[in-house]
Amino acid sequence: MRTQNATAYRFLTPYLLIFAIFWIWPIISSFLISFQATRTVPWRFAPAFNWGRLIGDPAFYNALKNTLLILVIQVPVMIALAIVMAVLLNSPLLKARGLYRFAFFAPVVVGEVAYSAVFRLMFSLDFGIVNKLLESVGLEKIDWFSNVTPAMAVIMIAVTWRWAGYNAIIILAGLQSIPEDVYEAATLDRVSKLKQFFYITLPLLKPVIVFCAVLSIIGTMQLFTEPFLITERGGPGGGTETLGLLLYRQGFRSLNFGYASAVAYTMAGLAIAITLVQLWLTREPK
Amino acid sequence: MAAVTLTNVVKRFGVFEVVHGANIDIADGEFVVFVGPSGCGKSTLLRMIAGLEDISGGKIAIGGKVMNDVEPADRGIAMVFQSYALYPHMTVEQNLSFGLRMNGNPKADTDRRVKRAAEILRIDELMQRRPKQLSGGQRQRVAIGRAIVREPQVFLFDEPLSNLDAELRVQMRVEISRLHKELGVTMIYVTHDQTEAMTLADRIVVLKAGNVEQIGAPLDLYDDPANRFVAGFIGSPKMNFLSAKVVETSNSAATVELVNHGGARLRKPLCDAFPAIGAEVVLGVRPEHFFEAGEGDCDIPVKADVAEHLGSVSYVYANAGAEELIVEREASRQRASGDHFTVSIKAERALLFDKKGARIR
Ligand SMILES: Nc1ncnc2c1ncn2[C@@H]1O[C@H](COP(=O)(O)OP(=O)(O)OP(=O)(O)O)[C@@H](O)[C@H]1O
Ligand SMILES: [Mg+2]
Numbered sequence: 001m002r003t004q005n006a007t008a009y010r011f012l013t014p015y016l017l018i019f020a021i022f023w024i025w026p027i028i029s030s031f032l033i034s035f036q037a038t039r040t041v042p043w044r045f046a047p048a049f050n051w052g053r054l055i056g057d058p059a060f061y062n063a064l065k066n067t068l069l070i071l072v073i074q075v076p077v078m079i080a081l082a083i084v085m086a087v088l089l090n091s092p093l094l095k096a097r098g099l100y101r102f103a104f105f106a107p108v109v110v111g112e113v114a115y116s117a118v119f120r121l122m123f124s125l126d127f128g129i130v131n132k133l134l135e136s137v138g139l140e141k142i143d144w145f146s147n148v149t150p151a152m153a154v155i156m157i158a159v160t161w162r163w164a165g166y167n168a169i170i171i172l173a174g175l176q177s178i179p180e181d182v183y184e185a186a187t188l189d190r191v192s193k194l195k196q197f198f199y200i201t202l203p204l205l206k207p208v209i210v211f212c213a214v215l216s217i218i219g220t221m222q223l224f225t226e227p228f229l230i231t232e233r234g235g236p237g238g239g240t241e242t243l244g245l246l247l248y249r250q251g252f253r254s255l256n257f258g259y260a261s262a263v264a265y266t267m268a269g270l271a272i273a274i275t276l277v278q279l280w281l282t283r284e285p286k
Numbered sequence: 287m288a289a290v291t292l293t294n295v296v297k298r299f300g301v302f303e304v305v306h307g308a309n310i311d312i313a314d315g316e317f318v319v320f321v322g323p324s325g326c327g328k329s330t331l332l333r334m335i336a337g338l339e340d341i342s343g344g345k346i347a348i349g350g351k352v353m354n355d356v357e358p359a360d361r362g363i364a365m366v367f368q369s370y371a372l373y374p375h376m377t378v379e380q381n382l383s384f385g386l387r388m389n390g391n392p393k394a395d396t397d398r399r400v401k402r403a404a405e406i407l408r409i410d411e412l413m414q415r416r417p418k419q420l421s422g423g424q425r426q427r428v429a430i431g432r433a434i435v436r437e438p439q440v441f442l443f444d445e446p447l448s449n450l451d452a453e454l455r456v457q458m459r460v461e462i463s464r465l466h467k468e469l470g471v472t473m474i475y476v477t478h479d480q481t482e483a484m485t486l487a488d489r490i491v492v493l494k495a496g497n498v499e500q501i502g503a504p505l506d507l508y509d510d511p512a513n514r515f516v517a518g519f520i521g522s523p524k525m526n527f528l529s530a531k532v533v534e535t536s537n538s539a540a541t542v543e544l545v546n547h548g549g550a551r552l553r554k555p556l557c558d559a560f561p562a563i564g565a566e567v568v569l570g571v572r573p574e575h576f577f578e579a580g581e582g583d584c585d586i587p588v589k590a591d592v593a594e595h596l597g598s599v600s601y602v603y604a605n606a607g608a609e610e611l612i613v614e615r616e617a618s619r620q621r622a623s624g625d626h627f628t629v630s631i632k633a634e635r636a637l638l639f640d641k642k643g644a645r646i647r
Contacts, residue, residue: 181371184338189385189436190359199388203375 030261038258050262060263062238063246066152070223070242071274074156075216079209081160082167087197089168090175101172104165116229119158120145145231148239155226155240163219167212174208175201210282214275221271224248243267288349288362288439288472289314290335296343297330297496304330305496307344312474312489317466319475321483321519322493328476331493332442335474336365348440364433365442368449370425372417378428379413382435403434406468407461423454430465443475447482459485480520484508492516514643517570523601523612527639528569532561542567542638546607547586552633557647561640570637573601573614582630588613590625604629 009016037046054060089100107115122129123144131141144150178201186196202209224244227234233249234241241249243263251260290312297305305327312318320328333339335346337358346353353361373381382403386396404410407427417425426446433441443462447455463486466473477483483490484504492499492507492515500512504520511517517525533551534541540560544550552569561567579585588604588611602613602621613629615621638646 179369179371181367181369182373185365185367185371185373185432186384187338188336188358188363188365189388189432190357191385191388195388199384200373200375 030257030264033257034259034261034265036258039256043258050258053259054262054266059238059241059246060243060266063234063241063243063263064266066227066234066240067221067223067242067244069152070156070159071217071220074159075213075220077156078160078164078216079167079213081164082171082212083202083205083209085164085168086171086175087201089172101169104168106165107162108166110162112225113229115162116158116225119154119161119226119230123154146236148236151231151236151240154230155223158226158230159220159223163216167216170212171205171208174205178204206282210279213278217274217278218271221267221274243270290440290472290474291347292331292335292344293347294344295331295334295341295346297327297334297339298342303342303496305334308493308498310491310498310501312472315470315472317463317473317475317486317488318491319477319483319487319489320491320493321477321480322499323519324478325495326493327496328478328493329444332365332444332474332476335361335440336363336442337361338365362439363442364436364438364440365444366426366429366433366446368445370417370429370449372425372428372432374417377414377416378409378420378431381417381428382431385432385436399435399437403431406434406465407431422450423458426450426458427461430462434465434469439471441469441471441473443473445477446475448477448479455482462486481522484520490520492519494519511637511645513645514568514570514639517637517639517645521572523573523614525637526571526573526609526611528571528609528611530567530569530638532563532565532567535560535563542569544569544584544586544607546609548607550584550586550631552584552631552636554633554636554638554646560646566641567646568639568641568643569631570639571631571635573612575632575635576611576613576629577632579628579630582632582635585628585630587626587628590621590623590627592623593621 033043034050035045035047036043037049085104088094089097089104094100121127123131125131125141125143125145128144130144134141142150144154182200183196186200191199222244223242227240227242227245228248231240234245243266247260247263247267250256250263290310292308292310295305295308295310296303308331310318320331322328330339334341335348335353337353337356341354348361348363373384376384379400382400383396386399404413407430409424409427409431412420412424412428417428420428426449429446446462447458450458459482462473462475466486475482475486487504489501489503490507491501494515500507500516502510507516507520511520514527518527528547529545530542530552531545532540533543535556538556539553540556541551541553544552576582586606588606590602590604591610592603594601594603598616600615600621602615604611604613611629621627640646
């Protein structure tokens with residue numbers, strides 16, 4: 001046994017080394033860096049420097065507010081949409097199921113830059129298809145990228161478009177694991193299709209939905225690509241700047257690694273905290 | 287109270303017809319078992335009565351009312367599924383009361399019905415558990431309880447015991463029988479297990495490939511099967527079938543010769559459609575209808591292959607000519623593999639079938 005284990009570990013060593021150097025070490029190192037003043041040479045230990053700044057930084061609160069706003073609006077809407085899509089995909093009435101499944105999943109595969117460029121185009125003031133549609137039904141066109149509210153909306157729409165199908169596929173797997181005869185029993189019990197959905201389908205999907213929600217919360221807490229590319233680095237005027245973007249701006253543009261590390265740890269901490277609260281709220285009753 | 291009548295009921299899935307015009311009359315309060323091999327259409331028939339499958343042709347009436355276009359919930363039936371189909375996220379109590387609660391039934395009445403079902407099935411102590419925390423037999427009870435709570439006129443069971451172990455199956459069989467006596471309602475029960483059918487049924491409907499082969503009381507089917515299929519399906523161990531040939535007919539009787547047993551002959555009374563001389567026929571003899579040498583009308587020598595001693599009886603799997611025979615012997619524990627012995631057949635205890643399997647009588 002002993003020698004077998006040793007052999008196994010020898011085979012694992014290359015991976016463990018890489019994992020230690022490129023994962024564990026940065027995690028530890030950035031934690032340490034967050035306690036150092038990194039704009040001086042050499043760096044010096046100053047525990048309150050970054051964390052103290054964080055607590056009083058309006059840019060941080062702005063990014064936090066934006067991130068949480070996107071989180072509380074986009075995640076529930078997307079999950080709800082994903083559930084609806086999954087139910088439709090699961091319907092026996094649907095023809096060409098495979099095609100829809102592929103279409104729903106496809107956005108995840110599209111390159112981030114390409115998808116962001118397309119969204120910029122679609123929402124562009126003068127040639128965007130969205131404004132063309134608005135005008136064609138007699139509404140005023142919207143200057144999506146010059147105002148904060150529409151810019152936030154574009155980000156939420158884009159993120160939802162990209163990830164709803166992905167979640168729908170996961171939820172679909174959950175739907176298909178619910179046995180058909182449970183619904184038949186409910187039909188015999190004179191429970192309408194709608195009530196079956198709310199009293200049987202949703203409760204039985206709960207673990208899957210919680211799983212999707214946790215994944216989405218973690219993803220949204222780290223939101224970066226969309227505000228970076230679609231609303232051009234959190235524009236207008238920082239109105240869509242997220243924590244991810246703030247981290248990038250501090251770390252890689254101002255080269256303020258200490259502060260960026262503090263932001264990174266805040267993001268991770270928040271994601272864990274929100275997830276725990278959510279797991280607690282949706283725990284199985286005893 | 288409700289009788290169930292199926293008139294020329296046909297079921298097609300696309301172009302495949304799986305039930306070919308079934309005619310079945312079930313009296314009020316009767317316990318009827320649909321039995322047949324896998325895929326013969328038992329479940330399909332039951333699900334059509336429940337309203338879970340459309341009826342492609344014919345009529346189904348419950349309590350005198352044609353139900354073809356009536357919603358499942360309005361047919362006055364309750365169904366117990368093979369897989370129990372309990373609501374996994376609800377407690378036993380919630381499982382029982384769910385249907386009533388969803389339909390705004392007064393709480394007092396719901397509680398009364400749930401309590402009564404729990405008492406009948408002795409599941410009072412399990413009320414706060416979830417299906418996951420129950421054994422197979424307990425789940426089955428809850429599933430039956432959910433049916434009782436609906437206070438239906440007709441109970442439908444689709445192989446309710448097939449997921450249970452042998453001992454529990456016998457126990458639940460007795461309970462279902464008791465339940466039928468207690469509630470006095472019509473029950474239709476699907477199984478592929480002929481023992482279950484024999485022990486539970488007032489009447490059995492034997493199905494084969496979407497056709498009703500015979501309907502009758504268990505012992506009538508056993509003693510007087512309409513054809514070779516029913517003869518072979520009902521009874522355990524199976525009836526023996528011996529190849530034979532008609533060799534002579536006179537005014538009142540015919541003689542058949544067992545072709546694999548050195549010309550052993552048997553005389554059977556003649557009847558209308560008796561096959562002509564030379565026709566191939568099949569003689570059916572139940573294992574317990576082999577007598578000691580000389581006691582019957584013709585003797586055939588056999589060689590024991592395997593002997594199963596069950597205590598009260600022994601089954602000897604024997605070779606005779608080119609044929610396998612199963613012979614039941616009471617109190618013959620000494621019979622061992624390789625023994626040669628002689629069995630005897632009585633004409634009145636042997637059934638005759640023509641080449642297509644129809645009974646000749
Ligand atoms: N939804 C369906 N679509 C097409 N064919 C079906 C469908 N359901 C059943 N069948 C066919 O109908 C026939 C009867 O099926 P059914 O389920 O009634 O058999 P059964 O007698 O209950 O068998 P078992 O003892 O295995 O449960 C089978 O040949 C089956 O393949
Ligand atoms: Mg079946």
